[in-house]
Amino acid sequence: MEENKESNSMDNCEFPSKKVIEFKPPVYEQRYYFVKNLVNQHGLKKIADLGYGDATLLWMLKYHRCVECLVGVDIAAQPFEWGGGRLSPGVGGFIIPRELDLTITLYRGSVVQKDSRLRGFDLITCIELIEHLDSEDLAKFPEVVFGYFSPGMVVISTPNSEFNPLFPASTFRNPDHRFEWDRKQFQTWALDVGKLYSYSVEFTGVGDPPAGAEHVGYCTQIGVFQKNIAKATGSSISEPEEHVYEVVYRTSYPSLQQRKYFRFTLSIEAVKAIDLMKSRFLRGLRKKEGDRVVPLGSCTPQHGLTEAQRAEIEQSPKPYSVGENFYVPLERLIIYPKVNHLVAGNVEKLRTVLAEGLRLNQDQTAVRVELVDYNTQRLFDEHLVSPALES
Numbered sequence: 001m002e003e004n005k006e007s008n009s010m011d012n013c014e015f016p017s018k019k020v021i022e023f024k025p026p027v028y029e030q031r032y033y034f035v036k037n038l039v040n041q042h043g044l045k046k047i048a049d050l051g052y053g054d055a056t057l058l059w060m061l062k063y064h065r066c067v068e069c070l071v072g073v074d075i076a077a078q079p080f081e082w083g084g085g086r087l088s089p090g091v092g093g094f095i096i097p098r099e100l101d102l103t104i105t106l107y108r109g110s111v112v113q114k115d116s117r118l119r120g121f122d123l124i125t126c127i128e129l130i131e132h133l134d135s136e137d138l139a140k141f142p143e144v145v146f147g148y149f150s151p152g153m154v155v156i157s158t159p160n161s162e163f164n165p166l167f168p169a170s171t172f173r174n175p176d177h178r179f180e181w182d183r184k185q186f187q188t189w190a191l192d193v194g195k196l197y198s199y200s201v202e203f204t205g206v207g208d209p210p211a212g213a214e215h216v217g218y219c220t221q222i223g224v225f226q227k228n229i230a231k232a233t234g235s236s237i238s239e240p241e242e243h244v245y246e247v248v249y250r251t252s253y254p255s256l257q258q259r260k261y262f263r264f265t266l267s268i269e270a271v272k273a274i275d276l277m278k279s280r281f282l283r284g285l286r287k288k289e290g291d292r293v294v295p296l297g298s299c300t301p302q303h304g305l306t307e308a309q310r311a312e313i314e315q316s317p318k319p320y321s322v323g324e325n326f327y328v329p330l331e332r333l334i335i336y337p338k339v340n341h342l343v344a345g346n347v348e349k350l351r352t353v354l355a356e357g358l359r360l361n362q363d364q365t366a367v368r369v370e371l372v373d374y375n376t377q378r379l380f381d382e383h384l385v386s387p388a389l390e391s
C-alpha cells in the first residue's frame with residue numbers, strides 16, 4: 001500500500017509511516033473507497049482485484065448487495081486462514097442470507113499470466129500494483145489484462161511522483177517500486193494502452209495535496225478505463241480454457257437464490273408474523289362464528305407498519321382458531337412487508353414454499369399452528385381465558 005510516506009499505511013510491504021502529511025481518511029482507504037463508490041455507482045457484479053495484498057478491498061466489497069463474484073490474484077498469495085476468515089460468510093451470513101449469490105476466490109499467480117477464469121469480469125482493479133512490475137512484466141501486463149481478461153472496466157492506481165517532494169526523503173515511496181511516474185508518464189502509458197485495446201480512459205486520483213501545493217496533483221493517481229462497446233461485442237469469440245493460477249481460498253455464501261436458505265428465511269419471517277398475530281389474537285379472543293373463533297379486536301401488530309399497510313391487513317381475511325389450532329390465511333400473511341418482498345407478492349409461491357416446512361389447512365389457504373404452545377400457555381395461565389372455553 002501507499003507507501004512509507006503516506007500516513008497510516010497498512011501495507012505490509014512498506015516502511016513504517018512518517019506521518020508528515022496526514023490524509024483523512026488515510027490514503028489507502030481513500031483508494032478502497034474510490035473503488036467501492038465505483039462498484040455502487042455502476043452496480044458491478046463480477047470484480048477481480050489483482051495484487052490484492054491483505055484482501056481488505058475484497059473484504060469491503062463483499063458487503064455490496066450487487067456483488068456476486070469476487071476474485072483476488074496475488075503473486076504472494078498464501079493459503080491463509082486469516083484472510084479467509086474475514087472473507088468467509090460467518091454465522092451472520094447463514095442467519096441473514098444475502099439476496100444474491102456471492103462466491104469469493106483467491107488465486108496465487110502473476111498478473112502477467114493468462115488464466116481464462118479471469119475473463120468476462122465487469123471490473124478489474126490494480127491498486128498500487130503496476131509500480132511493482134519490472135519492465136518486462138509491465139510490457140506484458142496490458143496484453144493480459146486489457147487484451148485477454150478484457151473486463152468492462154479497469155481501475156489502475158499508482159503513485160504520482162510529482163507529489164513526492166512533499167515527502168521528506170527523495171527516494172521511491174517503497175523499496176519494491178520499480179518506477180514512480182509523474183502524471184504525464186502515467187497518462188501517456190494509459191492512453192496508449194487504451195488506444196491499443198479499445199478502452200477510453202479518465203484520470204483522477206485520491207489524497208489531496210496540501211493548500212498551496214495544488215499544482216502537484218493527487219498523491220495517488222488513478223486511471224479509470226472503460227471498454228468501448230464495439231470491443232465488448234467482438235470479445236465473445238471463445239478461447240480455450242487455460243487454468244494457470246492456483247486456488248488458495250474459495251467460499252460461497254448462503255443466499256436467497258438457494259432453495260434451502262430461501263425456505264428458511266421465508267419460514268422465519270412467516271412465523272414471526274404469525275406469532276405477532278397470534279399473541280394479539282389471544283388478547284382479543286372473544287367471538288364465535290360457527291366452529292371458528294374470530295377476534296373481536298384487531299390482530300394487526302402496530303409496529304413497523306405504515307398506516308396503509310395496517311389498513312390493507314385489516315381488510316384481508318382474518319386469522320381464526322378452530323379447537324386448539326390457529327390459522328393465518330395466506331392472503332393475510334402475504335401483506336406483511338418482509339414476507340411480501342420475499343415472494344414478490346406471489347401467494348402461489350408463498351403456498352408452495354411454506355408447504356415444505358409448515359402445516360397448511362386442508363384447502364391450503366392458511367398456515368396452521370398450535371394456538372397453545374408453551375408461551376401461550378403461560379399467557380393463559382397468567383391472565384387469559386382458556387381457548388377451550390371460547391371455542
Ligand SMILES: C[S@@+](CC[C@H](N)C(=O)[O-])C[C@H]1O[C@@H](n2cnc3c(N)ncnc32)[C@H](O)[C@@H]1O
Nearest residue numbers: 001051052053074075076109110111127128132
Ligand atoms: C503495494 S501492494 C498493494 C496491495 C493492495 N492492492 C492494496 O492496495 O492494499 C502490491 C501487491 O501486488 C502484489 N504483486 C506484485 N507483483 C505481482 C504480480 N506480478 N502478480 C500479482 N500480484 C503481484 C504483491 O504481492 C502485493 O500484494
Ligand SMILES: [Mg+2]
Nearest residue numbers: 001128131174
Ligand atoms: Mg506500491
